[in-house]
Amino acid sequence: MNSSRVPIIILYLTLVFLVGPFLVVFIAAFGGEPTLKFPPTSFSTQWFTKVFEVESFRSSFLTSLGLGLMSTSLALALGIPVAYALSRFRLPGAVVIQTVLTSPALVPGLVVGLALLQYFINLGGSVYPSLLAAHTALLLPYVVRVVSTSLINLKPDIEEAAISLGASRLTAFRLVVLPNIRGGVAAAAVLAFITSFDQVAVSLFLTGPGVSTLPISMLTFMEYNYDPTIAALSTLLIIFSIGLVLVFERVLGLSRYV
Amino acid sequence: MPGRTVTPWLLVTPALLFLTLVFLYPVVKLLLNSFSVGDTFGLGNYTSFFGDRFNLEVLWRTLRVALVVTLVSAVVCYPAAYGIQSVPPRYRGLVTALIIVPLMTSPVARTYAWLVLLGQTGIVNTALLRSGLVQEPVRILYTEWAVYIGMAQLFIPLMLLTLISAMENLPRDVVPAARSLGATSLQSFTRVILPLTREGLVVGGTLVFTGCITAYVTPALLGGARVQLLATLLYQKAGVTVDYAAASVISVVMLALTLTVAGVLRGRGGRT
Amino acid sequence: MKTPRHVRLLFTLLPLSLAAAQAQKTTLVVSGFGIAQDKIEKNIAKPFEAVCGCNVVFEVGNNADRLAKLTARKANPNVDVVLLADYFAKQASNQGLFEKLDTAQLSNYGKLYDFARDPLKDGTAVAFTVYSVSIVYRTDKITKPITSWKDLWRPELAGKVALPNITTTQGPPTVWLVNRAYGGKDSDASAAFGQLGKLKVLTYYNQSSQVTSLFAQDEIWAAPVGRFAWGGLLNTKKPLAWARLSDGQAGLVNVASVVKGSKNVALAHKFIDFMLSTPVQTAQALDLVDSPVNKQVKLPAAVANQLTVGVSQVAGLRFMDTSYVLTNRDNWIQRWNREVVK
Structure with missing residues (x-):
């Protein structure tokens, strides 16, 4: 064997290791047996029907979707101004600001969840706001990092020109900067949404009555059931992420931002 | 221009205020709790945590898992990242997508796959038996091995992506040049590739290492009751036995580990 | 102005999801097991909603998780009825997390086997399955x-x-x-x-x-x-x-209790009484979810064999204090x- 082929073979084997298990889940999801089996000995689509029949999956999917959209919007609303300020102004103490803003990415999710559980109980807060706060905090570092990258790549000359022609900084931002960093903002939104949607550790302590996220419902369901329903649901989630990656890789070149 | 001084502060204040109120304050409070015994300051929670051999084993196991997974992913990803240069250009987007898809997929779904694969009658065992490598089915699920495998699949994409982008900055002909000057492949790796991609390695390594320390789903589902890591122990202390003192000590230990590693990264001049 | 469409979409959805999150009616919150959720929805939650004209919301999980959350939220309880295995319930009861049950409000109380009437021996719970x-x-x-x-x-x-x-x-x-x-x-x-x-x-x-x-x-x-x-x-x-x-x-028995500080104590009793009623206990048994504690439940032999039913079977069990x-x-x-x- 030609030794120069070794790296690419290792690459392909790694890809099989990364993606192969998904194929197994796909196949297991179509099994006809009442317990999970691989390879299945009969064919059925009943587990996909069951995914939609389980009430906790339906309600927690909606919760996850709403939570993902809300926390993403909040993180964008809070994060874009920060990214702009950090890339366009010389702020005293910029290092401190940056450290504070990246801190949610450094603190383990379980710790965040536990801390917020204790904090929000003392405040008498309910479940949803604490989940929303935790997710938003978690997403901020991603938003700031991705949007900052786009802003740094955008030369300040054009907006300076607009400002010198009499536009206010806000107008310059709206008309000049925002359209040019659209890709970055969209990529930040997608990454943030996915991060929230898939989040387990932070949510684990914070879910409560009537408010459970999809990953937590899956874990609870798995605790008591050993049938292919989770395989079917996983299949749907994998297809969802493949779709998302393909669309955004084509439109934005997502790989530049990950 | 007066806006120069006020505007940036207006821009950063909401985010800073938000993070301070709903993130920094609660987290710091939790961490400080670990130092209170009754109503006074003390290290009692720490001495009782570290005095228990079971907890020390969990700590050591967590470090071992993180180190092994980081090393293995570095060893695998270097050649794999180098190999992407031999992929025909029009397939490179597909390869990148295949690396990113797992990253974008729910960790519950990803870990679930291994439950199917690693059991006594799962296909890994079936393949091992057929190949004659083993006579008896091997126990993988609910052992440390299952955790290694699950974690590796979870975090290899991070290492691979960082190394690929680090290697894009390598001058294209630097390796052939080294080879033509008589360097062996090992020499061209240690003398040329490694120094030029060191930053990528440090970034990727940090991501994998801290990821392993904080991951919850994989050890919970694949390790079972026997293979506890800090994350599952934290969950048990806070969620099952309602021992908040121990839970806050574990929080401090986990945070100290991730910060130390992140600090090493910054010391190496990497980026976050 | 050209706001990116994705961003605009997000901001349109924001108030919508806010509104959805805040929509509220009279809601009874029940903390229960994650097992057979579809059957519990069918046999208990939906029929009860039809009777009471209220919403029933379930929090599901294992005993330890839910007890920990109940403890953590002691000052501001957000659960009305909690279903737990006996000794987890006893732990909660010792922490003062339960109201005393008013058995006069439980019309089916008389139909229960003796072991189900006061399993915690402190008047805070009834068993709904064994x-x-x-x-x-x-x-x-x-x-x-x-x-x-x-x-x-x-x-x-x-x-x-x-x-x-x-x-x-x-x-x-x-x-x-x-x-x-x-x-x-x-x-x-x-x-x-x-x-x-x-x-x-x-x-x-x-x-x-x-x-x-x-x-x-x-x-x-x-x-x-x-x-x-x-x-x-x-x-x-x-x-x-x-x-x-x-x-x-x-x-072992699983018991139902009313959480101290619940704002729906009467409704909570109604729910527990509903769970103990002959039709609900029968339906849960026929679906092989829960063995009945109501003496009037009659089951076909094939079903009874799969469950823990009847005085004779229960008599052979050793209940831990x-x-x-x-x-x-x-x-x-x-x-x-x-x-x-x-």
């Missing part, structure tokens, strides 16, 4: 039937046994009965821990789905299991038997981690 804990084993691999807890130590079972982790509901009863089987006194579980430390265990399970998967994948041949997992185990299509143990099966478990639990968890799991 189940046994015994050993399940593979009849094709183990030809001589298992009849004693000691049979787990048979040489042919070495490495083929799973035990419930001590933090599960089945953990303490297993320790208790093993201790008795080996002649230990209830005041000292050393006999059990000495023996359990020597047992060749494949793994310790935390969840009933884990024990199902272990049987389904031929990893284990025997394990102590709670009866509620029996339906799932039968689905594996493996030849399994439920051991009749000469040294006793453990009996909930206070006994609570006094010893912390110590048992420590000894378990040091001497058994290792």
